[in-house]
Amino acid sequence: MTVSYDRVKYSSDLDNCVHCGFCLPACPTYLETGSEADSPRGRIVMMKKLHEGDVEQKSVDLRRHIDKCLGCLACEPACPSGVRYGDLLDVARDRMNEARPFLQRTARASLLTSLTDPDKLRTVLKASKLSGGLPESVARLLMGDPLGTPSRLSLPQEFDIAPLPSIIRPTGERRARVGMLTGCVMRVLYGDVNSDTAAILAANGCEVLINQHQGCCGALHGHNGFRVQARTLAKKLIDAFTPFDGLDAIVINSAGCGSSMKEFGHLLADDPAYTSRAAAFSALCFDTSEFLDQLGWIAPLKSLPIKAAYHDACHLAHAQRVTEAPRRLLGQIPDLTLLPLPEADVCCGSAGIYNLTEPDMAKSLQRRKVQNVIASGASVVVTGNPGCLAWISAGLTEHDIPVFHPASVLRASLAVDPLFSAEL
Numbered sequence: 001m002t003v004s005y006d007r008v009k010y011s012s013d014l015d016n017c018v019h020c021g022f023c024l025p026a027c028p029t030y031l032e033t034g035s036e037a038d039s040p041r042g043r044i045v046m047m048k049k050l051h052e053g054d055v056e057q058k059s060v061d062l063r064r065h066i067d068k069c070l071g072c073l074a075c076e077p078a079c080p081s082g083v084r085y086g087d088l089l090d091v092a093r094d095r096m097n098e099a100r101p102f103l104q105r106t107a108r109a110s111l112l113t114s115l116t117d118p119d120k121l122r123t124v125l126k127a128s129k130l131s132g133g134l135p136e137s138v139a140r141l142l143m144g145d146p147l148g149t150p151s152r153l154s155l156p157q158e159f160d161i162a163p164l165p166s167i168i169r170p171t172g173e174r175r176a177r178v179g180m181l182t183g184c185v186m187r188v189l190y191g192d193v194n195s196d197t198a199a200i201l202a203a204n205g206c207e208v209l210i211n212q213h214q215g216c217c218g219a220l221h222g223h224n225g226f227r228v229q230a231r232t233l234a235k236k237l238i239d240a241f242t243p244f245d246g247l248d249a250i251v252i253n254s255a256g257c258g259s260s261m262k263e264f265g266h267l268l269a270d271d272p273a274y275t276s277r278a279a280a281f282s283a284l285c286f287d288t289s290e291f292l293d294q295l296g297w298i299a300p301l302k303s304l305p306i307k308a309a310y311h312d313a314c315h316l317a318h319a320q321r322v323t324e325a326p327r328r329l330l331g332q333i334p335d336l337t338l339l340p341l342p343e344a345d346v347c348c349g350s351a352g353i354y355n356l357t358e359p360d361m362a363k364s365l366q367r368r369k370v371q372n373v374i375a376s377g378a379s380v381v382v383t384g385n386p387g388c389l390a391w392i393s394a395g396l397t398e399h400d401i402p403v404f405h406p407a408s409v410l411r412a413s414l415a416v417d418p419l420f421s422a423e424l
């Protein structure tokens with residue numbers, strides 16, 4: 001089932017593209033292939049043909065080029081005409097999903113359900129640990145055509161860390177009251193990062209409230225053409241945060257989730273029961289680094305003598321335009337050297353489930369990222385999105401360069417950890 005959309009507005013949004021080509025050098029798939037069909041401008045032309053009925057949704061050629069788009073949104077800030085490429089892409093993918101081969105569509109929908117339901121994700125992780133990874137037959141079902149070599153992800157060895165308490169008290173006087181997204185993938189795979197996030201918030205005077213029954217934000221569904229499910233999940237998440245009155249912010253430590261939650265007002269603009277609630281919810285959403293940078297960091301920090309390179313997660317840098325806040329926070333850590341990373345804002349190839357559905361392009365971009373990390377001379381990579389953490393870690397396995405979330409690096413530098421209540 002697809003979501004209905006305003007055809008006249010969509011047509012006018014497509015026409016905002018004046019074909020200037022300024023976005024081409026920012027596009028990772030264009031950088032890799034040099035092909036107009038794998039550029040934002042080329043894809044917009046295809047979306048227009050699809051919209052006007054000149055090509056069929058089932059055209060494999062068209063689907064190949066739209067599928068190969070990472071949805072990284074690097075083309076948006078590069079565009080002088082303000083084309084909202086992400087919106088155009090979401091609608092095109094929603095329509096194209098209908099024309100996908102049945103087995104592939106079902107496999108993708110099942111994968112999204114498994115990834116975004118913590119109970120199902122635990123089961124899949126345990127099974128894949130036993131079998132040594134995603135079975136090749138399943139991986140091949142997920143892929144586009146022509147098929148590539150299935151990807152291997154580097155996931156944390158330990159998952160399902162104990163959940164955080166529902167209320168975490170601030171250190172010292174309360175400066176803010178925040179709700180925290182614990183996420184679906186984050187909760188199961190990166191519970192330690194959730195704990196690190198809560199610790200740095202509390203250390204800076206935030207009371208942190210956590211709804212233990214909150215669900216998925218729907219980002220992965222929305223970005224993969226399952227907009228009906230994305231809207232349902234968005235409404236459930238808004239409901240989950242509704243009991244928290246008087247929040248100063250909803251804080252998010254996953255770039256992909258944050259970018260979607262900031263767009264709930266837009267996603268649900270035509271749903272009378274949620275229009276104003278969704279807009280109010282989105283206005284409260286902040287990435288952790290963005291929020292702490294605005295609040296002002298006050299927690300004392302101790303020395304952390306490391307050479308770090310910061311990789312811009314696409315949905316933080318391009319979708320949310322948050323680039324300086326994490327660098328400023330990391331830059332205040334005594335003895336931490338932040339080295340320039342060449343092409344820091346070029347996608348690493350992870351891109352949600354892209355590394356499973358488009359493994360060849362994902363691996364090319366992973367290799368490109370690894371080469372740039374090595375060229376930077378860094379001994380540690382820092383990035384604020386679970387997909388980037390897992391994918392860049394996989395690429396750096398043989399180079400002994402670990403990858404951390406900014407919250408983890410900042411917590412390691414706290415002079416006093418509020419969750420341990422002891423001097424480190």
Ligand code: SF4
Binds near residue numbers: 085
């Ligand atoms: S979203 Fe990323 S991959 Fe897709 S067209 Fe834009 S820049 Fe290229």
Ligand code: SF4
Binds near residue numbers: 020021023079080081
């Ligand atoms: S998307 Fe923007 S930058 Fe790219 S060709 Fe169209 S108008 Fe130019």
